Amino acid sequence: xxxxxxxxxxxxxxxxxxxxxxxxxxxxxxxxxxxxxxxxxxxxxxxxxxxxxxxxxxxxxxxxxxxxxxxxxxxxxxxxxxxxxxxxxxxxxxxxx
Amino acid sequence: xxxxxxxxxxxxxxxxxxxxxxxxxxxxxxxxxxxxxxxxxxxxxxxxxxxxxxxxxxxxxxxxxxxxxxxxxxxxxxxxxxxxxxxxxxxxxxxxxxxxxxxxxxxxxxxxxxxxxxxxxxxxxxxxxxxxxxxxxxxxxxxxxxxxxxxxxxxxxxxxxxxxxxxxxxxxxxxxxxxxxxxxxxxxxxxxxxxxxxxxxxxxxxxxxxxxxxxxxxxxxxxxxxxxxxxxxxxxxxxxxxxxxxxxxxxxxxxxxxxxxxxxxxxxxxxxxxxxxxxxxxxxxxxxxxxxxxxxxxxxxxxxxxxxxxxxxxxxxxxxxxxxxxxxxxxxxxxxxxxxxxx
Numbered sequence: 073x074x075x076x077x078x079x080x081x082x083x084x085x086x087x088x089x090x091x092x093x094x095x096x097x098x099x100x101x102x103x104x105x106x107x108x109x110x111x112x113x114x115x116x117x118x119x120x121x122x123x124x125x126x127x128x129x130x131x132x133x134x135x136x137x138x139x140x141x142x143x144x145x146x147x148x149x150x151x152x153x154x155x156x157x158x159x160x161x162x163x164x165x166x167x168x169x
Numbered sequence: 170x171x172x173x174x175x176x177x178x179x180x181x182x183x184x185x186x187x188x189x190x191x192x193x194x195x196x197x198x199x200x201x202x203x204x205x206x207x208x209x210x211x212x213x214x215x216x217x218x219x220x221x222x223x224x225x226x227x228x229x230x231x232x233x234x235x236x237x238x239x240x241x242x243x244x245x246x247x248x249x250x251x252x253x254x255x256x257x258x259x260x261x262x263x264x265x266x267x268x269x270x271x272x273x274x275x276x277x278x279x280x281x282x283x284x285x286x287x288x289x290x291x292x293x294x295x296x297x298x299x300x301x302x303x304x305x306x307x308x309x310x311x312x313x314x315x316x317x318x319x320x321x322x323x324x325x326x327x328x329x330x331x332x333x334x335x336x337x338x339x340x341x342x343x344x345x346x347x348x349x350x351x352x353x354x355x356x357x358x359x360x361x362x363x364x365x366x367x368x369x370x371x372x373x374x375x376x377x378x379x380x381x382x383x384x385x386x387x388x389x390x391x392x393x394x395x396x397x398x399x400x401x402x403x404x405x406x407x408x409x410x411x412x413x414x415x416x417x418x419x420x421x422x423x424x425x426x427x428x429x430x431x432x433x434x435x436x437x438x439x440x441x442x443x444x445x446x447x448x449x450x451x452x453x454x455x456x457x458x459x460x461x462x463x464x465x466x467x468x469x470x471x472x473x474x475x476x477x478x479x480x481x482x483x484x485x486x487x488x489x490x491x492x493x494x495x496x497x498x499x500x501x502x503x504x505x506x507x508x509x510x511x512x
Contacts (some may be wrong), residue, residue, distance in 0.1 A: 076252065080317070087265075087374055087432040087433055088303065088370065088374065088442060089373060090373050090434065091375065092376070093373075093376045093377075094439050096265060096376055096377045096378050097376065099265070099267045099377075099430075100267040100268060100377050100378055101264075102267060102268065103268060104268040104270050104273075104428075105270065107424060107425070107427060111428065117431075117432070117443055119432070119443075119444060120442035120444070120445075145397055
């Protein structure tokens, strides 16, 4: 996963519901030095009985914000979606060099 | 590093050397015609078994030699470890760890150790020697899928049922009903998980990389100390101050801490979420504190009952006393009324 262009990742999940899986796995896909490289990561836990489904927000350097509802996606499509935009940014960065 | 490896491999080598003899025997039996071993070398016990008779089930087939993997990371060993852990340990807190580096793990464990050192030893029973739990508390990375299987085994596998069943394989020493047996596998595979069971509750937690904080007794003081380091809550479980513990504000540790998320706990077989774990950590004075609270409640109830029960008799007594006074007064009045008549 390309994390170079992310400025903020906000994950919100209720670990006791099955829809927490994509959000939790997304956090594990971030490399160990992601915080040192200028991405802020916020993790917040919902209480056990909350009906709210898990969500993930990703902000990019160009200002684009992506908001995912984790009950409808799986981790594969999450990463695909995020990477699609990152690749565009990568391309623009390569051309401007 | 090589020393560690060789130490890890030693039990395997020992096992291989132990099993060398039966393996050769089985091989000699299996490929009868192509055997290179001479008649006097092949073991006579196996030779005498006529063809078509099933082999004893504890024979190691030649095509499936024992694993060469280090013994403590084999799946079978992990399941054994985890089932025994789950059966014996009353308190495990689960953390998600997302890509902590080795240095960060070391920093986290160092801070945890420092925080636990300050906790007073617990007294397991009144009059017993106090036990210092702090060196026994461990923060361990767990293999999620193996733990999942172990949780199922612990909750749904009943060796007695398996031992009574006719389908269970038997040796001369009795039925094979240990946690890795085929009977256990079949029983756990076929079980229908009831939605209110502890496993059904904890199952969604078993996702991604997991670490367990293992505390060998239910000691709220230790939980509180661990929470103040690993999942601090301002006000309730405050992190140590910068002056008191500068190591806590070390960037390595803070980086590691940001990647550890407390997701739940298993306390005495019950499943708790973050708030539940904090409640357990917040019990004042540990189990004794809880007992004291219970005693206070019961005493309060006793007082209430005695005053209510007393109340009835007291009011009866008051009524009777009042009536008595009334009667006495009436009697006095009558005698007063009579006196002038008699006089």
